[in-house]
Amino acid sequence: MQPQWTSKALADLVRLHEFLAAVNKPAAARMLKSLMAAPASLVANPRMGEKLDEFEPREVRRILVGHYEMRYEIAGSAVYILRVWHTREKR
Secondary structure, eight states: OOOEEOHHHHHHHHHHHHHHHTTOHHHHHHHHHHHHHTTHHHHHOTTOSEEOGGGTTSEEEEEEETTEEEEEEEETTEEEEEEEEETTSOO
């Protein structure tokens, strides 16, 4: 099972990369590589993230990747990456 990226999560990655690349292209590339690799750990242990009860009955969880929050949903045997943002962003 490979995690599936939603269109919103992919748009988040583009937005975050563009924002950081404007001031530091190497850091933006490292950040993108780190965020793209993070969901691989969910294959072995999809319930490792903190469960977000406000989404019940859906099983939505979050993990932190550096200063970024990644929300994902477990649906059957699939894992969907829902959204990604910097923890300093107002949400």
